[in-house]
Amino acid sequence: MSSELVSSAATRLAWVRSRMTLLAGVREQFAVTQPFAGHRIGMSMHIEPKTAVLLETLVAGGAEIVATGNHGSTQDDIAAYLRDQGMTIFGARDDNEGQHDAHVWGVVEAKPDILLDNGAGLVARLAELGPVDHIVGGTEETSSGSYRLRAELADHVTFPVIVIDENPLTVINENKHAAGQSVVESFMRITNLMVSGRRFVVAGYGWCGRGVAHYLRALGGKVAVVEVDEIKALEAALDGYRVANMFDLAEWGEVFITATGHPQILGTEFFDVVADGAMLVNCGHFDWEIDVLALRDLAIDSTVIDTAIERIDLPGNRHVTLLADGRMVNLAGREPKGNSIESMDLGFLLQALSLERIATSAATLEPGAQPVPDSINRDAARRMLAAMKADR
Structure with a gap:
């Protein structure tokens, strides 16, 4: 059954990967520069084909991945494929809330030094542990998560967290x-x-x-x-x-x-x-x-x-x-697709570039939740305009 899931995912991913040209470009860049060498990235975000392409991009840049999906949104064939590629992936689509919570704890207990969060779930678990000194920084995908980072979790965010939702492109x-x-x-x-x-x-x-x-x-x-x-x-x-x-x-x-x-x-x-x-x-x-x-x-x-x-x-x-x-x-829901491939190509380009900034220059950033740096937004916009051939 696992091999069937992996085969199914490989076919789906080939199509999605072929449409995510922005990530393809940065994946080639990361393969040379290796910004994540020696870093373990812990992720709690929807595990579906577009996210898988992002994770492949981070691995190309030298990252070790330990991850779980969000509750109810994990696509089991994609999770099986990522495990087959050597990533540590927790969870399944049918997990109950208790099982999901255990998987999030599994990511935290693996002691990643960079976080890729969605809804501040990883930061919330870290807050329960008290002060931590092994986290370099991270990203937060959503506005919902940014509310938590600036309110109930503010005292615990002692490292920079770039909020992907806080930029005009997203x-x-x-x-x-x-x-x-x-x-x-x-x-x-x-x-x-x-x-x-x-x-x-x-x-x-x-x-x-x-x-x-x-x-x-x-x-x-x-x-x-x-x-x-x-x-x-x-x-x-x-x-x-x-x-x-x-x-x-x-x-x-x-x-x-x-x-x-x-x-x-x-x-x-x-x-x-x-x-x-x-x-x-x-x-x-x-x-x-x-x-x-x-x-x-x-x-x-x-x-x-x-x-x-x-x-x-x-x-x-x-x-x-x-x-x-x-x-x-x-x-x-049934037949989950999420946002369009092209939109997430740009969104995950911002993720990849923001994580690169955390991995290579976290000391230049202030602790706490913060918008995507303007230089990253402008770099991403130039790449998107070129990919769209907007001058034609």
Whole structure:
């Protein structure tokens, strides 16, 4: 079975790798410069084909890899392939939360000196251990993780962490257009329902929320936005969306999509008033935006329709439909694809260059969470323009 998984992954990866030309260029560069020689990189991030190409690039630069996926998003054939290539990879797609937590601890206990984090899971475990002196620095992929690094974990981040989401290239390319497109595609793929004419409520008008709203409307959806930040709410209104609070929209919406990075956006009070038949979808990194535990406490009954669709019956002869168990719908749902290959080629180029900066020049950076250095952004932009042949 393992050999079949490896063979399947190799075929998929050949296609993905052939489309990630930016990483191909930096992989050749790293093979010569060896910026990660002598470094062990610990990763907690989605294990899927595009991430595998990033890991291959880091290995070409001399890195030793010890990694686990995020809960519910590991693709087992890709994990098997990476193990076959000599990397230490923990976890499987069907792991429960306890097993996943043990795998994250496994990465931490391997004592990597560079972190490649997604949601600050590795930093959170390190914080439980107390002061550590073996960490050179790391990267954080998400805005959700950056919130944690600057709030609950701030006192523990005694090394530089470059936040990949905090740069203009990522928010426009990866968050707005790639995440927006893939979330809407995943909703359509999982439910086999059309967008046109359907009423959607998007919670959060950050870059991912902007993208989800944009692609829903482009396909004919009727879109309302919930946003607590007055300036972003005004922007949503000027962009032509209905803007209201969640409870005013509870009866109007047919599909509710959370994109905030914050917990319990949809909670008990909302479940008590939401319209019969509403669909609940999360595209934020953490599976806490929809309070699934509270929803199950309210439930009279539930029916699993398939691996990504669950009908939950509520008091008052009502029901809601939960997609992907409240996890990130474009990576935890059925046929997970995530963001487009091209968008992640640029995003992972930023990752690779930022990790190179950590490995070679961490002492020049301040401790704590910080944006991608401007010089890296401009280097990546020049590479992307050349790859796009934008002058033609």
